[in-house]
Amino acid sequence: SQKIEQNSEALNIQEGKTATLTCNYTNYSPAYLQWYRQDPGRGPVFLLLIRENEKEKRKERLKVTFDTTLKQSLFHITASQPADSATYLCALANTGNQFYFGTGTSLTVIP
Protein backbone atom coordinates (compact mmCIF):
# COMPACT_ATOMS: atom_id res chain seq x y z
CA SER A 1 0.00 0.00 0.00
CA GLN A 2 1.05 3.60 -0.48
CA LYS A 3 3.15 5.24 2.21
CA ILE A 4 3.68 8.96 2.74
CA GLU A 5 6.34 10.29 5.08
CA GLN A 6 6.93 13.82 6.21
CA ASN A 7 9.68 15.24 8.44
CA SER A 8 9.50 12.89 11.40
CA GLU A 9 10.35 15.54 13.95
CA ALA A 10 9.03 19.00 14.60
CA LEU A 11 10.89 21.79 12.86
CA ASN A 12 12.00 24.91 14.74
CA ILE A 13 13.53 27.81 12.84
CA GLN A 14 14.41 31.41 13.46
CA GLU A 15 12.20 34.15 12.11
CA GLY A 16 13.34 35.35 8.70
CA LYS A 17 14.94 32.05 7.71
CA THR A 18 13.63 29.64 5.09
CA ALA A 19 11.72 26.61 6.33
CA THR A 20 11.99 23.47 4.21
CA LEU A 21 9.57 20.59 4.73
CA THR A 22 9.81 17.24 2.97
CA CYS A 23 7.22 14.79 1.75
CA ASN A 24 8.38 11.39 0.52
CA TYR A 25 6.13 8.69 -0.85
CA THR A 26 6.36 5.08 -1.98
CA ASN A 27 4.15 2.62 -3.84
CA TYR A 28 2.19 5.34 -5.55
CA SER A 29 2.24 7.46 -8.69
CA PRO A 30 0.29 10.60 -7.92
CA ALA A 31 -1.04 12.89 -10.58
CA TYR A 32 -1.25 15.73 -8.05
CA LEU A 33 0.42 16.68 -4.84
CA GLN A 34 -1.05 19.25 -2.49
CA TRP A 35 0.11 21.06 0.63
CA TYR A 36 -2.22 22.11 3.41
CA ARG A 37 -1.78 24.10 6.59
CA GLN A 38 -3.52 23.00 9.80
CA ASP A 39 -3.77 25.00 12.99
CA PRO A 40 -4.53 23.23 16.30
CA GLY A 41 -8.15 22.13 16.60
CA ARG A 42 -9.06 23.31 13.10
CA GLY A 43 -9.50 21.87 9.64
CA PRO A 44 -6.68 21.94 7.09
CA VAL A 45 -6.50 24.86 4.67
CA PHE A 46 -5.30 24.39 1.10
CA LEU A 47 -2.06 26.15 0.15
CA LEU A 48 -0.66 24.85 -3.13
CA LEU A 49 -1.20 22.16 -5.74
CA ILE A 50 1.47 20.85 -8.10
CA ARG A 51 0.90 18.40 -10.94
CA GLU A 52 3.15 15.51 -11.91
CA ASN A 53 4.38 17.31 -15.02
CA GLU A 54 5.33 20.43 -13.06
CA LYS A 55 8.69 20.80 -11.35
CA GLU A 56 8.02 23.87 -9.26
CA LYS A 57 5.17 26.11 -8.15
CA ARG A 58 5.29 29.41 -6.29
CA LYS A 59 2.80 31.51 -4.39
CA GLU A 60 4.02 34.58 -2.54
CA ARG A 61 6.53 33.29 0.06
CA LEU A 62 5.72 29.64 -0.66
CA LYS A 63 7.47 27.34 -3.10
CA VAL A 64 6.80 23.68 -3.83
CA THR A 65 8.91 21.30 -5.87
CA PHE A 66 7.89 17.89 -7.12
CA ASP A 67 10.39 15.22 -8.19
CA THR A 68 8.57 12.13 -9.44
CA THR A 69 11.85 10.27 -9.92
CA LEU A 70 12.86 10.75 -6.29
CA LYS A 71 9.21 10.48 -5.22
CA GLN A 72 9.61 13.59 -3.18
CA SER A 73 8.15 17.04 -2.72
CA LEU A 74 9.81 19.92 -0.91
CA PHE A 75 7.81 22.78 0.57
CA HIS A 76 9.64 26.03 1.29
CA ILE A 77 8.51 29.06 3.27
CA THR A 78 10.87 31.97 2.75
CA ALA A 79 11.26 34.90 5.17
CA SER A 80 9.37 32.86 7.76
CA GLN A 81 7.24 34.59 10.37
CA PRO A 82 5.86 33.43 13.74
CA ALA A 83 2.41 33.42 12.11
CA ASP A 84 3.65 30.61 9.84
CA SER A 85 3.80 28.30 12.89
CA ALA A 86 1.41 25.41 12.22
CA THR A 87 1.32 21.81 11.05
CA TYR A 88 1.79 21.32 7.32
CA LEU A 89 0.30 18.32 5.55
CA CYS A 90 1.09 16.94 2.15
CA ALA A 91 -1.55 15.01 0.24
CA LEU A 92 -1.31 12.88 -2.87
CA ALA A 93 -4.09 12.23 -5.32
CA ASN A 94 -4.57 10.45 -8.56
CA THR A 95 -7.13 11.12 -11.23
CA GLY A 96 -9.28 8.77 -9.19
CA ASN A 97 -11.15 9.74 -6.10
CA GLN A 98 -8.98 9.34 -3.06
CA PHE A 99 -6.50 11.59 -1.38
CA TYR A 100 -3.74 10.18 0.81
CA PHE A 101 -2.37 12.43 3.54
CA GLY A 102 0.96 12.41 5.32
CA THR A 103 1.20 12.68 9.10
CA GLY A 104 2.22 16.32 8.92
CA THR A 105 5.18 18.35 10.09
CA SER A 106 4.88 20.76 12.99
CA LEU A 107 6.67 24.03 12.27
CA THR A 108 7.52 26.61 14.91
CA VAL A 109 9.02 29.94 13.86
CA ILE A 110 10.87 31.54 16.76
CA PRO A 111 10.82 35.35 16.98
Next chain:
Amino acid sequence: DGGITQSPKYLFRKEGQNVTLSCEQNLNHDAMYWYRQDPGQGLRLIYYSQIVNDFQKGDIAEGYSVSREKKESFPLTVTSAQKNPTAFYLCASALRSGGETQYFGPGTRLLVL
Protein backbone atom coordinates in the same frame (compact mmCIF):
# COMPACT_ATOMS: atom_id res chain seq x y z
CA ASP B 1 -21.10 33.48 2.87
CA GLY B 2 -19.97 30.21 1.29
CA GLY B 3 -18.32 27.43 3.13
CA ILE B 4 -18.48 24.07 4.79
CA THR B 5 -19.84 23.64 8.29
CA GLN B 6 -19.74 20.82 10.79
CA SER B 7 -21.71 20.35 13.95
CA PRO B 8 -21.44 19.87 16.79
CA LYS B 9 -17.92 21.04 17.66
CA TYR B 10 -17.75 18.50 20.50
CA LEU B 11 -19.76 15.29 20.80
CA PHE B 12 -19.91 12.78 23.60
CA ARG B 13 -20.88 9.19 22.99
CA LYS B 14 -22.01 6.67 25.53
CA GLU B 15 -21.20 2.98 25.28
CA GLY B 16 -23.34 1.25 22.65
CA GLN B 17 -24.76 4.48 21.29
CA ASN B 18 -24.89 5.59 17.68
CA VAL B 19 -24.09 9.26 17.05
CA THR B 20 -24.38 11.36 13.90
CA LEU B 21 -22.01 14.11 12.84
CA SER B 22 -23.38 16.79 10.54
CA CYS B 23 -21.61 18.20 7.47
CA GLU B 24 -23.15 20.85 5.21
CA GLN B 25 -21.68 22.80 2.30
CA ASN B 26 -23.07 25.62 0.17
CA LEU B 27 -20.20 25.64 -2.33
CA ASN B 28 -22.15 23.60 -4.89
CA HIS B 29 -19.44 20.95 -4.73
CA ASP B 30 -20.11 17.48 -6.11
CA ALA B 31 -17.62 15.54 -4.00
CA MET B 32 -17.66 15.22 -0.22
CA TYR B 33 -15.35 13.33 2.14
CA TRP B 34 -15.11 12.21 5.74
CA TYR B 35 -11.73 11.82 7.43
CA ARG B 36 -10.63 10.76 10.85
CA GLN B 37 -7.54 12.30 12.48
CA ASP B 38 -5.79 10.76 15.48
CA PRO B 39 -2.86 12.34 17.34
CA GLY B 40 0.39 11.91 15.43
CA GLN B 41 -1.37 10.38 12.45
CA GLY B 42 -2.39 11.69 9.11
CA LEU B 43 -5.95 12.03 7.92
CA ARG B 44 -7.52 8.68 7.11
CA LEU B 45 -10.42 8.45 4.71
CA ILE B 46 -13.64 6.95 6.06
CA TYR B 47 -16.13 7.49 3.23
CA TYR B 48 -16.45 9.67 0.17
CA SER B 49 -19.21 10.60 -2.23
CA GLN B 50 -18.88 11.86 -5.79
CA ILE B 51 -22.56 12.48 -6.42
CA VAL B 52 -25.92 12.46 -4.69
CA ASN B 53 -27.16 9.00 -3.68
CA ASP B 54 -23.75 7.45 -4.22
CA PHE B 55 -20.83 6.90 -1.85
CA GLN B 56 -17.80 4.62 -1.48
CA LYS B 57 -15.88 3.21 1.43
CA GLY B 58 -12.49 4.62 2.25
CA ASP B 59 -9.68 2.89 4.10
CA ILE B 60 -11.37 2.71 7.52
CA ALA B 61 -15.13 2.47 6.87
CA GLU B 62 -15.87 -0.28 9.41
CA GLY B 63 -18.14 0.96 12.19
CA TYR B 64 -19.29 4.00 10.22
CA SER B 65 -22.16 4.77 7.86
CA VAL B 66 -23.07 7.72 5.64
CA SER B 67 -25.84 9.00 3.42
CA ARG B 68 -25.91 11.51 0.56
CA GLU B 69 -29.55 12.37 -0.02
CA LYS B 70 -28.81 16.00 -0.86
CA LYS B 71 -25.87 17.59 -2.63
CA GLU B 72 -25.28 19.92 0.31
CA SER B 73 -25.29 17.35 3.08
CA PHE B 74 -23.13 14.32 3.96
CA PRO B 75 -23.81 13.15 7.52
CA LEU B 76 -21.62 10.52 9.18
CA THR B 77 -22.97 8.06 11.74
CA VAL B 78 -20.54 6.49 14.17
CA THR B 79 -22.13 3.21 15.15
CA SER B 80 -21.68 1.12 18.26
CA ALA B 81 -19.59 -1.25 16.12
CA GLN B 82 -16.80 1.35 16.07
CA LYS B 83 -14.84 0.32 19.16
CA ASN B 84 -12.39 3.19 19.22
CA PRO B 85 -14.34 6.26 18.07
CA THR B 86 -12.45 8.93 20.00
CA ALA B 87 -10.88 11.16 17.35
CA PHE B 88 -11.12 14.44 15.46
CA TYR B 89 -13.49 14.08 12.49
CA LEU B 90 -13.09 16.28 9.44
CA CYS B 91 -15.49 16.73 6.56
CA ALA B 92 -14.30 18.12 3.22
CA SER B 93 -15.76 18.95 -0.15
CA ALA B 94 -14.33 19.44 -3.62
CA LEU B 95 -15.76 20.73 -6.86
CA ARG B 96 -15.19 17.34 -8.43
CA SER B 97 -13.41 14.22 -7.28
CA GLY B 98 -9.91 13.45 -8.44
CA GLY B 99 -7.14 15.80 -7.41
CA GLU B 100 -9.24 18.88 -6.85
CA THR B 101 -8.61 21.20 -3.94
CA GLN B 102 -10.44 20.06 -0.84
CA TYR B 103 -12.16 22.54 1.44
CA PHE B 104 -12.36 21.38 5.03
CA GLY B 105 -14.86 22.08 7.74
CA PRO B 106 -13.82 23.07 11.27
CA GLY B 107 -14.06 19.49 12.58
CA THR B 108 -15.95 17.63 15.28
CA ARG B 109 -14.16 16.15 18.25
CA LEU B 110 -15.83 12.94 19.40
CA LEU B 111 -15.22 11.71 22.93
CA VAL B 112 -16.44 8.54 24.59
CA LEU B 113 -17.93 8.72 28.08
